[in-house]
Amino acid sequence: MVTLSDIAKEVGVAPQVVSRVLNGGKGTASARAQVRDQIREVAARRGYRPFAAGQILRARAFHSVGVLIGHAQDFLISQDALAGLASGLSRHNYTATLHYVEATTDAELLDSRLLSSRLTDAIIMPYVRPPSRVLLRALRALPVPVIWMNRQARTDALAMDELGAGKMLARHLCEQGYRNITFVDYSSGGRDQHTRERMKGVSAAVRDRGLNVTFVTEQIARPDRATAARALLRPSLRRGAVIVNSLSAAQVILQVAQSLNWRIPEDLAIASFDDGRHHSASVPAITCAIRPEFQFGEIAAELILKRLQDPARPQPSRRLSFNLVVGGSTKR
Amino acid sequence: MVTLSDIAKEVGVAPQVVSRVLNGGKGTASARAQVRDQIREVAARRGYRPFAAGQILRARAFHSVGVLIGHAQDFLISQDALAGLASGLSRHNYTATLHYVEATTDAELLDSRLLSSRLTDAIIMPYVRPPSRVLLRALRALPVPVIWMNRQARTDALAMDELGAGKMLARHLCEQGYRNITFVDYSSGGRDQHTRERMKGVSAAVRDRGLNVTFVTEQIARPDRATAARALLRPSLRRGAVIVNSLSAAQVILQVAQSLNWRIPEDLAIASFDDGRHHSASVPAITCAIRPEFQFGEIAAELILKRLQDPARPQPSRRLSFNLVVGGSTKR
DNA sequence: CTGAAAGCGCTTACAG
DNA sequence: CTGAAAGCGCTTACAG
Numbered sequence: 166m167v168t169l170s171d172i173a174k175e176v177g178v179a180p181q182v183v184s185r186v187l188n189g190g191k192g193t194a195s196a197r198a199q200v201r202d203q204i205r206e207v208a209a210r211r212g213y214r215p216f217a218a219g220q221i222l223r224a225r226a227f228h229s230v231g232v233l234i235g236h237a238q239d240f241l242i243s244q245d246a247l248a249g250l251a252s253g254l255s256r257h258n259y260t261a262t263l264h265y266v267e268a269t270t271d272a273e274l275l276d277s278r279l280l281s282s283r284l285t286d287a288i289i290m291p292y293v294r295p296p297s298r299v300l301l302r303a304l305r306a307l308p309v310p311v312i313w314m315n316r317q318a319r320t321d322a323l324a325m326d327e328l329g330a331g332k333m334l335a336r337h338l339c340e341q342g343y344r345n346i347t348f349v350d351y352s353s354g355g356r357d358q359h360t361r362e363r364m365k366g367v368s369a370a371v372r373d374r375g376l377n378v379t380f381v382t383e384q385i386a387r388p389d390r391a392t393a394a395r396a397l398l399r400p401s402l403r404r405g406a407v408i409v410n411s412l413s414a415a416q417v418i419l420q421v422a423q424s425l426n427w428r429i430p431e432d433l434a435i436a437s438f439d440d441g442r443h444h445s446a447s448v449p450a451i452t453c454a455i456r457p458e459f460q461f462g463e464i465a466a467e468l469i470l471k472r473l474q475d476p477a478r479p480q481p482s483r484r485l486s487f488n489l490v491v492g493g494s495t496k497r
Numbered sequence: 498m499v500t501l502s503d504i505a506k507e508v509g510v511a512p513q514v515v516s517r518v519l520n521g522g523k524g525t526a527s528a529r530a531q532v533r534d535q536i537r538e539v540a541a542r543r544g545y546r547p548f549a550a551g552q553i554l555r556a557r558a559f560h561s562v563g564v565l566i567g568h569a570q571d572f573l574i575s576q577d578a579l580a581g582l583a584s585g586l587s588r589h590n591y592t593a594t595l596h597y598v599e600a601t602t603d604a605e606l607l608d609s610r611l612l613s614s615r616l617t618d619a620i621i622m623p624y625v626r627p628p629s630r631v632l633l634r635a636l637r638a639l640p641v642p643v644i645w646m647n648r649q650a651r652t653d654a655l656a657m658d659e660l661g662a663g664k665m666l667a668r669h670l671c672e673q674g675y676r677n678i679t680f681v682d683y684s685s686g687g688r689d690q691h692t693r694e695r696m697k698g699v700s701a702a703v704r705d706r707g708l709n710v711t712f713v714t715e716q717i718a719r720p721d722r723a724t725a726a727r728a729l730l731r732p733s734l735r736r737g738a739v740i741v742n743s744l745s746a747a748q749v750i751l752q753v754a755q756s757l758n759w760r761i762p763e764d765l766a767i768a769s770f771d772d773g774r775h776h777s778a779s780v781p782a783i784t785c786a787i788r789p790e791f792q793f794g795e796i797a798a799e800l801i802l803k804r805l806q807d808p809a810r811p812q813p814s815r816r817l818s819f820n821l822v823v824g825g826s827t828k829r
Numbered sequence: 830c831t832g833a834a835a836g837c838g839c840t841t842a843c844a845g
Numbered sequence: 846c847t848g849a850a851a852g853c854g855c856t857t858a859c860a861g
Contacts, residue, residue, distance in 0.1 A: 219856085247595065265584040
């Protein structure tokens with residue numbers, strides 16, 4: 166490994182001079198032009214890369230943000246959200262450090278190197294389970310700020326506006342003239358926190374128009390959903406609208422509706438939620454509330470960088486809206 | 498921030514003693530039992546977290562692997578692959594450091610902090626464009642090893658066995674008795690490296706059985722694919738099989754086939770490629786060659802950790818097989 | 830402008 | 846067993 170001293174020795178100056186010359190800024194002129202050029206030449210020729218640990222130790226800052234991840238059912242951060250996070254951080258020359266934990270008891274989480282050592286300037290928790298008090302207290306005691314993703318809290322948290330998404334879809338369907346609206350959840354049986362929020366939003370929007378909504382919430386495994394959908398699409402549902410909690414279930418309902426020769430959206434309007442990658446794969450495309458994943462990550466970066474600028478003060482939480490993308494129809 | 502010295506002062510010993518006691522191993526007994534307990538008590542009470550920069554500087558190793566990412570069309574690493582990577586690394590107490598680069602000229606790539614500083618022990622390039630010679634030379638000159646993902650090379654690279662996946666699907670369809678096999682690519686017009694590999698594999702497997710394959714390769718935007726699929730499914734294709742290069746296109750073809758009342762798979766067998774998350778969302782599920790994404794990341798971790806154990810020697814490249822998952826039928 | 834000291838936090842190799 | 850020195854690579858605050 167080539168160090169500052171190696172270069173300094175070769176050029177015949179003190180290491181500090183090399184540091185000042187290579188880092189630009191003030192003090193660049195701390196050597197004659199000829200020496201400066203020589204330093205730059207030697208550094209380039211020998212492929213000098215500053216060993217960041219030295220800088221980190223001196224600055225007492227890593228310029229990196231840790232992200233704790235683990236089993237998919239416990240930690241939720243998509244590829245695009247990670248890219249957005251890394252992108253937002255890179256604008257200030259920060260990186261994101263991923264650390265994986267195998268299991269998820271409080272003790273095991275806290276035992277992870279990211280939490281038991283200090284190896285980043287802040288920590289992001291994309292944890293979807295409700296954290297215990299013990300965990301919250303332990304995290305608050307860390308020497309670095311912790312930002313939550315996918316969680317509702319007054320400060321230091323970032324979440325999608327699930328309630329608003331439910332409202333948005335319901336409003337859209339009402340405006341299209343549908344009076345008969347059904348909310349379908351085959352994934353969690355209506356128990357997930359974010360599903361409950363969506364249901365609340367749908368209720369509120371539908372009630373505002375003096376209408377009612379029917380909730381169909383049962384946990385049904387993927388292979389059995391087609392059967393469930395065939396049972397769902399009774400004639401009474403014709404000319405109605407369904408809001409489906411997961412896009413994959415919406416796709417199944419779409420296929421079943423088509424097998425019944427129902428026209429979309431005249432005989433059945435279908436709306437769902439998506440990350441923006443899959444809703445347009447169906448024919449016709451499905452109307453969706455789209456999570457802007459990349460932007461979600463970017464805003465997490467913004468929040469955490471602000472938090473780091475003013476380490477003493479928790480930042481107000483942020484909530485990000487879904488975008489409405491209207492789908493197609495079976496007309497040709 | 499609480500340091501070793503802070504604890505040492507409070508207990509009344511030298512910082513080295515604290516280090517030895519907290520790190521266990523030999524030398525733990527470097528203090529009387531009573532002092533040891535006191536050190537542990539004070540460290541816990543004051544929430545001591547070793548500042549990793551000190552350890553890194555001393556060990557001259559970060560115990561972290563850098564991953565360069567950027568625009569989705571240039572860098573390919575899925576959420577599950579990242580999780581697998583982080584998981585494989587965590588078993589040896591390594592982390593993954595993500596760095597995002599905005600643009601993708603050679604100069605801009607090399608200018609990224611991950612490449613222009615030394616802030617990880619190795620670098621992973623999930624870069625899908627063919628790298629220029631300049632870039633390859635510059636990366637070879639780095640003071641850390643570089644491992645490629647999604648690239649074919651003799652050493653230090655990890656790729657999916659796309660050729661084998663093509664063979665696997667074609668063989669499966671032949672075994673099911675299909676004589677009329679069509680390969681469809683609406684995404685890249687048959688130009689992507691991995692698509693060409695898949696086509697080669699399909700060709701080879703079909704030729705082995707004395708059969709022929711038809712290639713339909715046109716770049717068609719998503720909204721136009723239903724029309725293209727209707728043109729594709731001429732009566733002559735009935736009782737044949739299609740291998741579709743992307744799952745989303747396969748879903749469209751499935752829907753069009755169903756709208757023609759073709760039975761799956763008797764009238765049309767459909768096979769495609771997937772990451773394991775989406776093939777079972779269609780009804781019926783689509784037969785797929787599945788990329789084991791998590792395992793892909795785990796093997797990348799294995800490869801890079803081996804490479805770091807023996808820094809002088811490049812590691813032989815690894816190639817990972819797809820898994821076959823057979824889909825369903827329209828029978829009820 | 831220019832040079833040399835001091836110190837960030839940590840751990841190992843060494844001396845007692 | 847126990848203690849104190851030395852040094853990893855870097856940069857800033859200070860003295861000349």
